[in-house]
Amino acid sequence: MAVARRLAVLGVGLIGGSLARALRRAEAVGEIVGCGRDPAHLARAVELGVVDRAETDPAAAVAGADLVVLAVPLGAMRAVLAAAAPALAADAVVTDVGSAKASVIADARAVFGRIPRWFVPGHPIAGTERSGVEAAFAELFEDHRVLLTPVAETDPAAVERVRRMWEAAGAVVETMEVAHHDAVLAATSHLPHMLAYALVDALARLEGHEEIFRYAAGGFRDFTRIASSDPVMWHDICLANREALLGMLRRFQADLARLADAVEAGDGETLLATFRRAKAARDAHVLGRGGG
Amino acid sequence: MAVARRLAVLGVGLIGGSLARALRRAEAVGEIVGCGRDPAHLARAVELGVVDRAETDPAAAVAGADLVVLAVPLGAMRAVLAAAAPALAADAVVTDVGSAKASVIADARAVFGRIPRWFVPGHPIAGTERSGVEAAFAELFEDHRVLLTPVAETDPAAVERVRRMWEAAGAVVETMEVAHHDAVLAATSHLPHMLAYALVDALARLEGHEEIFRYAAGGFRDFTRIASSDPVMWHDICLANREALLGMLRRFQADLARLADAVEAGDGETLLATFRRAKAARDAHVLGRGGG
Ligand SMILES: NC(=O)c1ccc[n+]([C@@H]2O[C@H](COP(=O)([O-])OP(=O)(O)OC[C@H]3O[C@@H](n4cnc5c(N)ncnc54)[C@H](OP(=O)(O)O)[C@@H]3O)[C@@H](O)[C@H]2O)c1
Numbered sequence: 076m077a078v079a080r081r082l083a084v085l086g087v088g089l090i091g092g093s094l095a096r097a098l099r100r101a102e103a104v105g106e107i108v109g110c111g112r113d114p115a116h117l118a119r120a121v122e123l124g125v126v127d128r129a130e131t132d133p134a135a136a137v138a139g140a141d142l143v144v145l146a147v148p149l150g151a152m153r154a155v156l157a158a159a160a161p162a163l164a165a166d167a168v169v170t171d172v173g174s175a176k177a178s179v180i181a182d183a184r185a186v187f188g189r190i191p192r193w194f195v196p197g198h199p200i201a202g203t204e205r206s207g208v209e210a211a212f213a214e215l216f217e218d219h220r221v222l223l224t225p226v227a228e229t230d231p232a233a234v235e236r237v238r239r240m241w242e243a244a245g246a247v248v249e250t251m252e253v254a255h256h257d258a259v260l261a262a263t264s265h266l267p268h269m270l271a272y273a274l275v276d277a278l279a280r281l282e283g284h285e286e287i288f289r290y291a292a293g294g295f296r297d298f299t300r301i302a303s304s305d306p307v308m309w310h311d312i313c314l315a316n317r318e319a320l321l322g323m324l325r326r327f328q329a330d331l332a333r334l335a336d337a338v339e340a341g342d343g344e345t346l347l348a349t350f351r352r353a354k355a356a357r358d359a360h361v362l363g364r365g366g367g
Numbered sequence: 368m369a370v371a372r373r374l375a376v377l378g379v380g381l382i383g384g385s386l387a388r389a390l391r392r393a394e395a396v397g398e399i400v401g402c403g404r405d406p407a408h409l410a411r412a413v414e415l416g417v418v419d420r421a422e423t424d425p426a427a428a429v430a431g432a433d434l435v436v437l438a439v440p441l442g443a444m445r446a447v448l449a450a451a452a453p454a455l456a457a458d459a460v461v462t463d464v465g466s467a468k469a470s471v472i473a474d475a476r477a478v479f480g481r482i483p484r485w486f487v488p489g490h491p492i493a494g495t496e497r498s499g500v501e502a503a504f505a506e507l508f509e510d511h512r513v514l515l516t517p518v519a520e521t522d523p524a525a526v527e528r529v530r531r532m533w534e535a536a537g538a539v540v541e542t543m544e545v546a547h548h549d550a551v552l553a554a555t556s557h558l559p560h561m562l563a564y565a566l567v568d569a570l571a572r573l574e575g576h577e578e579i580f581r582y583a584a585g586g587f588r589d590f591t592r593i594a595s596s597d598p599v600m601w602h603d604i605c606l607a608n609r610e611a612l613l614g615m616l617r618r619f620q621a622d623l624a625r626l627a628d629a630v631e632a633g634d635g636e637t638l639l640a641t642f643r644r645a646k647a648a649r650d651a652h653v654l655g656r657g658g659g
């Protein structure tokens with residue numbers, strides 16, 4: 076089932092590259108044009124068969140495309156969209172994959188003076204801590220959720236096309252209100268990344284940190300896996316979703332202070348009650364959805 | 368190579384059960400006697416072939432044993448050791464597997480009025496978030512470190528016997544100073560567990576938390592895996608290693624406050640620098656030691 080004659084993927088990294096691979100495998104698109112800054116990365120994307128051809132100029136990449144996916148870091152969305160804007164085809168639907176949504180919507184408004192009806196903000200809830208086209212694989216989105224956050228201005232027909240694109244990539248599509256998306260992702264993704272980065276950095280700054288890391292077991296490796304994620308991308312996310320993230324951070328700081336006070340006071344009841352609630356919640360809502 | 372004629376394992380759960388299984392597989396012990404509170408758990412341990420026979424009374428379990436392993440939660444160490452004490456054989460070496468060491472040493476001193484020369488404090492750096500004898504498996508300690516923390520009073524010959532026991536189970540044994548052990552483990556294990564529990568509990572207390580967990584991706588599952596660990600065991604660890612844990616917690620709180628302030632101020636430089644240091648440290652010291 077064709078979802079596009081010509082697909083332009085702006086940013087052929089983990090997410091853009093994986094989407095291109097998935098749609099190619101599903102035979103859902105005619106031609107795929109990639110775009111990025113580094114010609115060497117693009118050459119590799121062509122070599123790997125991820126895209127058919129590549130352009131470093133966003134305008135050249137989107138010319139003649141009926142479906143455009145913005146898959147650059149959040150901090151680059153506005154500039155890339157602005158560069159592509161003059162060359163967008165009249166029938167083109169544009170979507171993005173950014174991990175925060177209010178900021179991308181603000182970018183679209185800044186570039187076009189309003190939210191275009193053919194612009195569909197989106198976010199695949201899938202990823203790994205790796206980045207770049209070499210890390211891309213066709214199965215990344217299979218049975219994963221994609222959240223679309225259309226606004227009042229958005230054309231339902233455009234939402235439908237983007238939904239079909241993600242379904243062709245094996246994903247399960249849902250729609251969600253923008254602010255709700257940003258709050259939920261701050262809680263389940265952005266705050267955990269901050270904590271993992273902060274913990275590893277705190278340990279790295281301890282005296283004798285090389286020895287300390289040597290005694291880290293499997294639990295530590297899993298817990299800190301997300302601290303191997305791309306720093307630029309996460310810096311962008313933290314700034315783009317600043318308000319929602321800050322709300323969760325401040326709440327977590329207060330909770331952690333209460334827990335630290337309980338440790339200090341030897342208040343075993345508070346510790347046990349907290350740990351029990353947490354285990355019960357994780358076992359009920361997270362466990363069993365693949366791999367413990 | 369025999370490391371014991373008769374081994375008594377007090378607490379036949381994940382750690383005690385796995386050690387029993389590993390030593391049995393290595394044909395390193397004659398008889399294995401298990402001990403616990405719940406006869407049903409013990410019956411299961413016999414049924415699974417983890418122990419040869421079982422006792423609910425620690426004194427009965429250690430009678431005639433030349434090697435005794437304390438593998439109960441930290442909060443139970445003192446009582447179990449006191450119950451076993453009158454029946455300990457003259458040639459018996461006693462070791463433990465507790466995740467914090469100063470507290471167990473204090474327990475031994477409380478029970479015997481001094482640190483017995485045949486008591487060897489130890490800690491295998493291996494585990495999973497599961498517990499109980501059903502979760503035990505012989506390979507748990509293979510190529511994992513075991514830290515022994517002998518004190519001035521400890522007989523080197525006793526340390527040597529415990530070392531041989533762990534090596535027979537496939538582990539790599541090192542010795543470490545008690546306070547250093549407790550500080551290192553507070554950093555790499557106890558603090559991460561507190562953070563994982565605190566995060567899951569914070570999310571579980573949000574309105575609409577069931578929906579929120581639904582949008583958690585693989586990164587969240589890995590990050591929170593340790594929050595599925597046994598609450599009682601971790602409550603014990605937090606209280607037993609209170610001082611070292613509190614030191615790390617207070618330090619982390621200060622670091623997190625700085626990071627939150629950077630988010631609030633839109634200070635991208637601080638965020639980027641922190642994330643970069645963390646990724647570099649994890650990639651250098653943790654990655655590549657199995658599974659990313
Ligand atoms: N990774 C995840 O887990 C995940 C999950 C869901 C959503 N997302 C979102 O997906 C987007 C991409 O993330 P990713 O993980 O795919 O990152 P990535 O692997 O680093 O890919 C980003 C790509 O964008 C290109 N790029 C970067 N800056 C650019 C610019 N200024 N102009 C044009 N191209 C640029 C890069 O190529 P060049 O270096 O050659 O320019 C790179 O190939 C982000 O918005 C992120 O928030 C990520």
Ligand SMILES: NC(=O)c1ccc[n+]([C@@H]2O[C@H](COP(=O)([O-])OP(=O)(O)OC[C@H]3O[C@@H](n4cnc5c(N)ncnc54)[C@H](OP(=O)(O)O)[C@@H]3O)[C@@H](O)[C@H]2O)c1
Nearest residue numbers: 378379380381382403404405408441443465466494498499
């Ligand atoms: N899990 C890890 O990742 C890990 C790693 C390294 C070290 N450790 C340490 O290993 C020890 C055991 O942990 P585990 O993970 O093996 O826990 P576990 O699976 O829950 O096993 C503990 C065993 O001790 C018995 N027990 C509990 N309280 C007792 C008491 N008061 N008297 C006698 N027996 C008692 C329990 O059996 P009944 O319920 O039948 O009494 C249970 O089988 C702890 O000290 C922990 O700090 C754990």
